[in-house]
Amino acid sequence: MTVMLTVSGILLFVSALLIGxxxxxxxxSLDRLVGVDAxxxxxICGLTIWMVYTRDTTIAPAVVALGLVGFIGSVxxxxxxxxxxE
Structure with a gap:
């Protein structure tokens, strides 16, 4: 399980570099908006991986709040x- 979480974290980091x-x-500006949303x-995915790794669910409300803020901001x-x- 730890190996899968580590690989997931590394892949998230690499994708964050590419999206950054x-x-x-x-x-x-629309490309930048999609990039910031991604x-x-x-x-959010990184926080969720951390939550699974530490088995601490106190981060769950923050994940939900970030999802809401991201949606409202993008819209x-x-x-x-x-x-x-041009």
Missing amino acids: YRTLAGPN LLALG SVARFRVRDE
Whole structure:
């Protein structure tokens, strides 16, 4: 079980690096929005892996709150965003 959690954590870290690069190099604001949303989702996954590893469920409300904040933030930015200049 520990090996699977370690591999999962490493894969999450590598994907966070790749998504972080994509977020910084994104050609427009919508690409950056998707990148930030994906980074938040990876953070939620990382917290969940930590929760499974430590067998401590006190982090569960934080995971739910982060999911809610990410959803509301993405919807509000997508709703009120201004077109990028070309």
